[in-house]
Amino acid sequence: MPTARSLITIMLAVTLLSACSQVRPWERGYLAKKEMAWDTDALESALNDHIFFSKEAASGGDNAAGGGCGCN
Amino acid sequence: MKPKPSRSLIALSTSALTLPGISLADAPPTQSTASYKISNYQEDDLSRSEAPFGDLDRYDIDVHQFKLISPVGRDFSVNIDANYETLTGASPWFTSVGLDGDPDVNLSGASGIRDKRTEVSIGARYYLENGSIGSNIGYSEENDYRASYVGFSGERHFNNDLTTVSLAFSHSADDIFPTDAERFGRVISESKYSSSAVFSVSQIINQFSTIKTAFSTTEQRGFLSDPYKLIDFRPDTKTQLAWSNSYRRFFVDTNAALHLNYRYYHDDFGISSHTIDTSWFQNLGRNYQLIPSIRYYSQSAADFFTNIDDFLKPLNEYQSSDYRLAAFGAISGGLSLVANFGNWTATLTAERYVASDKYAAYNINQPSTALVKYNRVSLGFDYSF
Amino acid sequence: MPLTLRRLSFQAMGSPCEIQIYEESRISAKKITQILSSEVSRLERKYSRFIPKSFLSEINYSAGNSMGIKIDKETRALFEHALSCFEQSNGQFDVTAGVLNNIWDFQNKIIPTDSQINELLPLIGFNKLQWRGSRLYMPPNMTIDFGGIVKEYAADSVARLARKIDVQYGLVNLGGDFAIIGPQPDNQPWPIGVADPKNRKALIAKIDAVEGGVASSGDYERCFVHQGKRYSHILNPKTGWPSAGLRAVSVAANLCTVAGSIATTAMIKEESEGIKWLEDSGLSYIAMNQSEEIIRNGWQKPSVTAE
Numbered sequence: 001m002p003t004a005r006s007l008i009t010i011m012l013a014v015t016l017l018s019a020c021s022q023v024r025p026w027e028r029g030y031l032a033k034k035e036m037a038w039d040t041d042a043l044e045s046a047l048n049d050h051i052f053f054s055k056e057a058a059s060g061g062d063n064a065a066g067g068g069c070g071c072n
Numbered sequence: 073m074k075p076k077p078s079r080s081l082i083a084l085s086t087s088a089l090t091l092p093g094i095s096l097a098d099a100p101p102t103q104s105t106a107s108y109k110i111s112n113y114q115e116d117d118l119s120r121s122e123a124p125f126g127d128l129d130r131y132d133i134d135v136h137q138f139k140l141i142s143p144v145g146r147d148f149s150v151n152i153d154a155n156y157e158t159l160t161g162a163s164p165w166f167t168s169v170g171l172d173g174d175p176d177v178n179l180s181g182a183s184g185i186r187d188k189r190t191e192v193s194i195g196a197r198y199y200l201e202n203g204s205i206g207s208n209i210g211y212s213e214e215n216d217y218r219a220s221y222v223g224f225s226g227e228r229h230f231n232n233d234l235t236t237v238s239l240a241f242s243h244s245a246d247d248i249f250p251t252d253a254e255r256f257g258r259v260i261s262e263s264k265y266s267s268s269a270v271f272s273v274s275q276i277i278n279q280f281s282t283i284k285t286a287f288s289t290t291e292q293r294g295f296l297s298d299p300y301k302l303i304d305f306r307p308d309t310k311t312q313l314a315w316s317n318s319y320r321r322f323f324v325d326t327n328a329a330l331h332l333n334y335r336y337y338h339d340d341f342g343i344s345s346h347t348i349d350t351s352w353f354q355n356l357g358r359n360y361q362l363i364p365s366i367r368y369y370s371q372s373a374a375d376f377f378t379n380i381d382d383f384l385k386p387l388n389e390y391q392s393s394d395y396r397l398a399a400f401g402a403i404s405g406g407l408s409l410v411a412n413f414g415n416w417t418a419t420l421t422a423e424r425y426v427a428s429d430k431y432a433a434y435n436i437n438q439p440s441t442a443l444v445k446y447n448r449v450s451l452g453f454d455y456s457f
Numbered sequence: 458m459p460l461t462l463r464r465l466s467f468q469a470m471g472s473p474c475e476i477q478i479y480e481e482s483r484i485s486a487k488k489i490t491q492i493l494s495s496e497v498s499r500l501e502r503k504y505s506r507f508i509p510k511s512f513l514s515e516i517n518y519s520a521g522n523s524m525g526i527k528i529d530k531e532t533r534a535l536f537e538h539a540l541s542c543f544e545q546s547n548g549q550f551d552v553t554a555g556v557l558n559n560i561w562d563f564q565n566k567i568i569p570t571d572s573q574i575n576e577l578l579p580l581i582g583f584n585k586l587q588w589r590g591s592r593l594y595m596p597p598n599m600t601i602d603f604g605g606i607v608k609e610y611a612a613d614s615v616a617r618l619a620r621k622i623d624v625q626y627g628l629v630n631l632g633g634d635f636a637i638i639g640p641q642p643d644n645q646p647w648p649i650g651v652a653d654p655k656n657r658k659a660l661i662a663k664i665d666a667v668e669g670g671v672a673s674s675g676d677y678e679r680c681f682v683h684q685g686k687r688y689s690h691i692l693n694p695k696t697g698w699p700s701a702g703l704r705a706v707s708v709a710a711n712l713c714t715v716a717g718s719i720a721t722t723a724m725i726k727e728e729s730e731g732i733k734w735l736e737d738s739g740l741s742y743i744a745m746n747q748s749e750e751i752i753r754n755g756w757q758k759p760s761v762t763a764e
Contacts, residue, residue, distance in 0.1 A: 030280055031279070033322065035328075056396060414485060
């Protein structure tokens with residue numbers, strides 16, 4: 001279990017990142033590409049989440065839990 | 073060589089950056105998209121030496137997924153999702169010691185499982201000046217399980233839209249009413265409740281890369297055991313924590329993007345896990361994309377996991393031989409091919425997953441024999457209009 | 458189906474406009490250009506000073522109203538950019554200078570008297586606008602004119618919208634202000650030319666661009682000559698007179714909005730200051746001075762004349 005201190009260090013690092021380079025408006029084109037999205041295929045991620053939820057103990061992390069299932 | 077941009081140019085560019093038509097901040101989609109995906113999931117059969125009695129077939133599942141997302145007016149979007157699954161097969165009923173002293177898995181051949189699952193959910197999202205808020209509700213039903221859930225989420229952009237913070241909550245209420253309950257002495261009807269919250273921060277690092285970190289916590293209470301296992305008794309509350317991190321990076325020279333994700337998980341059943349996965353999105357010409365991916369997962373065992381059901385243990389002590397509570401590791405690899413033509417996109421995916429105690433990063437005191445191996449293939453279509 | 462160049466020409470913001478995209482299907486192209494030209498119409502209906510019901514007109518009617526007027530996010534961002542232009546130009550690019558349009562008539566060559574100008578000068582000054590949260594309080598009789606900002610913003614906004622609906626190759630042209638959606642197929646650039654102010658059929662420069670925007674400011678139609686000096690239609694908020702510096706400026710930058718701000722500011726300044734301003738920006742520019750000389754940096758001499 002990560003300690004409180006390591007969590008705080010990481011959150012500070014993320015905050016400091018807001019001081020990093022101003023990305024010029026014309027340079028944001030790459031970030032807008034479909035392959036740069038956090039979730040490139042919603043149905044694929046939903047399917048994988050569903051499978052891993054049934055076959056492994058871990059769940060959650062990135063998205064709030066959706067539907068339950070009696071998967072066993 | 074061009075001189076460096078002047079201070080004035082930088083100042084004017086930065087203020088132009090805040091203009092909505094130019095910034096990347098969230099806005100409702102400009103088009104509607106309908107998606108359909110059909111998948112087949114097939115677990116490897118057990119070998120006779122692993123399962124001396126009963127069925128060898130494990131799960132074979134066909135999944136149909138539908139999704140429709142549409143803008144409504146200037147500030148809203150709505151989405152409708154529906155899933156339909158049919159499954160056949162069997163799941164481990166109990167484990168016993170075989171003649172060779174190693175645990176054997178006994179599948180529930182007698183009842184076998186032929187089940188259907190249907191799920192429907194709808195959601196809406198409202199886009200504001202600096203962020204958005206959304207809500208969704210859903211319902212799922214199988215012949216032995218029913219669940220309803222509701223969720224809310226909100227996100228806000230800061231710092232010229234370079235930073236985004238989001239918070240989401242969800243709650244679900246499930247009912248379990250196992251089949252053949254009386255015949256096999258199973259519980260007749262039980263309930264389970266689950267609430268979770270996720271907090272995340274994402275940041276644009278530079279013109280090519282972004283990162284995100286997210287913390288989630290889930291609280292479950294009620295009947296958490298597996299009613300189909302001959303012996304399975306788990307605590308009636310469970311607290312889960314997960315911390316995930318994601319990185320996206322675009323490579324201009326190769327016209328490809330790299331995805332890298334890591335998640336750490338821990339719960340109060342005593343299970344910890346690491347998950348790391350990576351994908352490479354390679355653009356091929358104007359219309360195609362090839363995406364190889366690989367994933368590594370490893371978990372430790374629950375405090376009360378036992379790989380051999382102990383029929384003599386007092387009934388008020390926790391135990392379960394459910395392999396999902398065992399220590400194991402899993403490696404999976406997949407390949408997707410995406411084709412885009414006008415308003416249509418087609419995606420073909422194949423994936424192989426192997427769980428084994430050989431892959432575990434954590435110590436294994438009691439390896440489970442019921443670990444799963446499966447193949448999955450999917451074909452999906454998206455249409456924008 | 459092969460990619461075909463599709464064009465849609467229309468009139469908007471007082472100028473001839475054109476959207477060019479490469480699209481296989483004629484039907485998709487029609488839909489796409491409809492979506493894009495609606496975005497231009499939306500911005501025109503919102504910010505035109507010639508439309509009595511536009512939001513800009515509402516803002517101007519609210520001058521002197523103690524209740525002020527609530528400003529939405531998009532308009533606030535335009536004001537922020539206008540502030541940036543005001544600061545970077547040392548007050549010469551000022552969206553509150555529009556009130557001078559009431560006393561100047563370039564078409565009929567009506568020149569106001571000094572006392573008429575002096576009466577209006579106190580009503581000019583971006584720094585005189587009052588803000589509280591998202592409400593703007595304009596002192597009585599002040600007016601806002603987003604000329605020099607909104608047409609260029611519209612070009613960028615349309616280009617971004619086009620990219621969002623998956624147009625890969627295209628160009629937006631709103632009366633000479635260009636924003637590139639994407640290059641021509643096979644990463645070929647769009648050749649953008651600048652017409653000679655003396656002879657609209659001739660090009661004085663050409664630039665090949667694969668991304669970004671080009672904006673031009675010039676005295677083509679609305680200039681006038683007074684006592685031997687040539688005046689543009691851009692009014693200098695400090696003197697109350699139109700500027701008499703460079704005759705035409707075109708700038709290429711990574712956004713049409715930015716190119717427009719740099720070009721407009723260069724036109725307001727005195728000739729030599731204008732050139733220095735363009736040089737300092739580090740951008741590719743072309744300018745014509747009072748003596749009709751062409752100063753070029755980064756732009757090529759054209760090999761053919763305009764059609």
